[in-house]
Amino acid sequence: MSLTSEMTALAPDVIEETSFLRDALRAFRKNRMAMVGLFFVVTLILAAVFAPWISPHDPYRVALDEQLLPASSTYWLGTDNFGRDILTRILYGARVSLVVGTVPSLIALMIGTVMGILSGYLGGRTDFVVMRLADMMISFPSLLLAMVVMYTLGANLLNIFIALALVGWASVARVVRSQTLALKGKEFIEAARANGASRATIMFRHIFPNVVPTLIVLFSLSIPDAIMWESSLSFLGVGVQPPGSSWGLLVAKGKEYLFQAPLVAIAPGVAILLTVLAFNFIGDGLRDALDPSMKD
Amino acid sequence: MLMFAIRRIVISIPVLIGITAILFVMLNVVPGDPIALLMKEHASPEVIERVRAQMHLDDPLITRYFRFLWDAVQGDLGISIKLNRSVTSLIMNAFPNTMMLAASAACVSWIIGIPAGILSAVRRDSFLDHFFMGFSLLGVSMPIFWSALLFQYVFAMQLRWLPVSGFYGWQYLILPALVLGWSSAGVIARLTRSSLLEVMRHDYIRTARAKGLREVGVISRHALKNALIPVVTIMAIQVATLLSGAVITEAIFGIPGVGRISVSAIQSRDMPLLQGSVLFATALVILGNLIADMLYSVLDPRIRSQMTKAAP
Numbered sequence: 001m002s003l004t005s006e007m008t009a010l011a012p013d014v015i016e017e018t019s020f021l022r023d024a025l026r027a028f029r030k031n032r033m034a035m036v037g038l039f040f041v042v043t044l045i046l047a048a049v050f051a052p053w054i055s056p057h058d059p060y061r062v063a064l065d066e067q068l069l070p071a072s073s074t075y076w077l078g079t080d081n082f083g084r085d086i087l088t089r090i091l092y093g094a095r096v097s098l099v100v101g102t103v104p105s106l107i108a109l110m111i112g113t114v115m116g117i118l119s120g121y122l123g124g125r126t127d128f129v130v131m132r133l134a135d136m137m138i139s140f141p142s143l144l145l146a147m148v149v150m151y152t153l154g155a156n157l158l159n160i161f162i163a164l165a166l167v168g169w170a171s172v173a174r175v176v177r178s179q180t181l182a183l184k185g186k187e188f189i190e191a192a193r194a195n196g197a198s199r200a201t202i203m204f205r206h207i208f209p210n211v212v213p214t215l216i217v218l219f220s221l222s223i224p225d226a227i228m229w230e231s232s233l234s235f236l237g238v239g240v241q242p243p244g245s246s247w248g249l250l251v252a253k254g255k256e257y258l259f260q261a262p263l264v265a266i267a268p269g270v271a272i273l274l275t276v277l278a279f280n281f282i283g284d285g286l287r288d289a290l291d292p293s294m295k296d
Numbered sequence: 297m298l299m300f301a302i303r304r305i306v307i308s309i310p311v312l313i314g315i316t317a318i319l320f321v322m323l324n325v326v327p328g329d330p331i332a333l334l335m336k337e338h339a340s341p342e343v344i345e346r347v348r349a350q351m352h353l354d355d356p357l358i359t360r361y362f363r364f365l366w367d368a369v370q371g372d373l374g375i376s377i378k379l380n381r382s383v384t385s386l387i388m389n390a391f392p393n394t395m396m397l398a399a400s401a402a403c404v405s406w407i408i409g410i411p412a413g414i415l416s417a418v419r420r421d422s423f424l425d426h427f428f429m430g431f432s433l434l435g436v437s438m439p440i441f442w443s444a445l446l447f448q449y450v451f452a453m454q455l456r457w458l459p460v461s462g463f464y465g466w467q468y469l470i471l472p473a474l475v476l477g478w479s480s481a482g483v484i485a486r487l488t489r490s491s492l493l494e495v496m497r498h499d500y501i502r503t504a505r506a507k508g509l510r511e512v513g514v515i516s517r518h519a520l521k522n523a524l525i526p527v528v529t530i531m532a533i534q535v536a537t538l539l540s541g542a543v544i545t546e547a548i549f550g551i552p553g554v555g556r557i558s559v560s561a562i563q564s565r566d567m568p569l570l571q572g573s574v575l576f577a578t579a580l581v582i583l584g585n586l587i588a589d590m591l592y593s594v595l596d597p598r599i600r601s602q603m604t605k606a607a608p
Binding site for chain 2: 050145
């Protein structure tokens with residue numbers, strides 16, 4: 001066989017078409033922990049969406065003759081002080097945790113991205129004002145800031161979104177700003193400017209797409225944080241209110257029966273722990289795949 | 297260095313003033329009259345009116361803000377509505393307890409975190425590395441209120457080694473310090489590991505090895521010096537955060553600290569107390585960040601020149 005034909009025979013295997021996205025996807029798929037995390041999260045989302053169909057009991061049905069039962073074949077994780085099935089309550093709580101994990105993170109991401117790009121690209125006074133505002137938000141101890149917002153606006157789900165978005169946007173803005181600063185000097189931005197592109201076009205058509213990989217990573221890593229904050233607020237009594245069901249609230253209610261029925265408090269905590277771990281695995285996997293430079 | 301320090305302090309002042317403004321507006325636009333809420337049906341409208349005037353609640357917001365700021369600068373954070381005592385003295389009474397908790401939690405986190413990070417880096421990808429990193433990840437992924445309950449259940453209720461909650465001696469500090477320390481140790485261990493691995497790639501480490509230094513010497517005398525710089529700064533920030541009140545830990549273990557004050561202020565809707573305790577906590581965090589930046593620049597001259605240039 002001649003050398004040329006040997007090379008053509010090899011070519012399709014060796015020179016495979018690659019792109020940034022395809023490489024990233026492959027790297028992500030190879031990450032075993034990230035795949036485990038993804039599997040867990042997908043299962044959890046399905047369980048939360050189909051909770052009314054798959055949960056064995058009614059989450060609000062009070063049965064005073066079945067209080068604080070231990071785990072059994074009827075009640076897999078036992079019952080709480082009102083005789084309600086803990087597993088069912090956890091499944092319904094997953095709805096709150098998943099929504100609270102994603103919605104405020106998305107809001108924070110949007111605000112942070114706009115602020116960060118404006119600050120980094122425009123510079124000068126805009127930069128100074130936005131960055132000082134971010135400094136202020138970051139200097140507030142996050143839980144206290146969220147507590148103050150809940151105190152002012154009242155404890156309900158919408159206000160949890162506001163509180164968590166307020167806590168989260170500043171760190172996004174800082175990261176986006178530093179990326180914008182780095183991109184600003186690149187040739188393709190200069191070329192766009194030379195072409196007569198407006199500032200808005202440059203910021204949102206040219207700089208923004210380059211920040212997206214970082215935003216995806218930030219988003220996946222901010223979900224576990226938001227879940228933790230929500231459960232902490234609910235645990236302290238300024239988050240989701242009874243008879244609603246949130247994991248933090250379930251732990252708080254179970255705390256009073258820790259001695260008689262430890263599962264009431266411990267089981268929802270395991271749900272928080274596993275979910276936070278799963279999202280962290282996904283976030284780490286995405287970071288390694290999309291933006292290895294963020295790894296410290 | 298002095299220029300850097302002055303510049304850094306000057307930047308912090310508007311941040312602190314801005315924070316007082318945000319906090320003041322957030323807490324003072326609460327719908328509903330705090331006094332009416334507090335006195336409920338016991339008081340006649342005249343009495344409510346008099347108390348409102350006494351507390352200057354009828355003045356315009358801006359006047360009240362500047363009065364608050366002026367008083368705060370002089371160390372007066374107002375009077376607690378519920379407890380009828382000076383907010384400053386309430387905070388100062390609670391602060392030593394928070395300090396003790398913060399100090400013991402910080403000790404736990406350093407004693408566990410730094411050696412775990414070093415061992416993980418040195419024995420990279422070994423069983424030990426995976427064990428310590430799993431332990432750290434668990435520490436940062438567990439909600440504090442849950443790990444606190446778990447510790448109470450196991451060590452206080454089942455094994456009866458330690459008291460469940462309260463604050464009557466050093467043994468009451470062990471469980472809360474372990475709970476808080478574990479979660480901070482996770483951060484420290486991960487950072488120490490990655491920082492040491494990064495430093496070990498440098499040429500000067502190869503030189504140290506090439507001149508025949510033993511591995512222990514290479515790590516302790518050459519690598520750690522540089523690897524611990526970012527760790528030290530994170531430690532400063534962590535201590536500040538711990539001092540600003542471990543809200544949840546203090547609430548669960550019944551430690552009468554600054555964090556407990558904030559929680560009880562929210563529960564009893566005591567606005568001046570909440571305002572004072574949050575302001576105090578925030579000032580501590582700003583101070584901690586300031587110290588961290590200073591430490592960073594003292595320890596690493598490269599950072600100093602970079603930061604002077606990059607700061608907007």
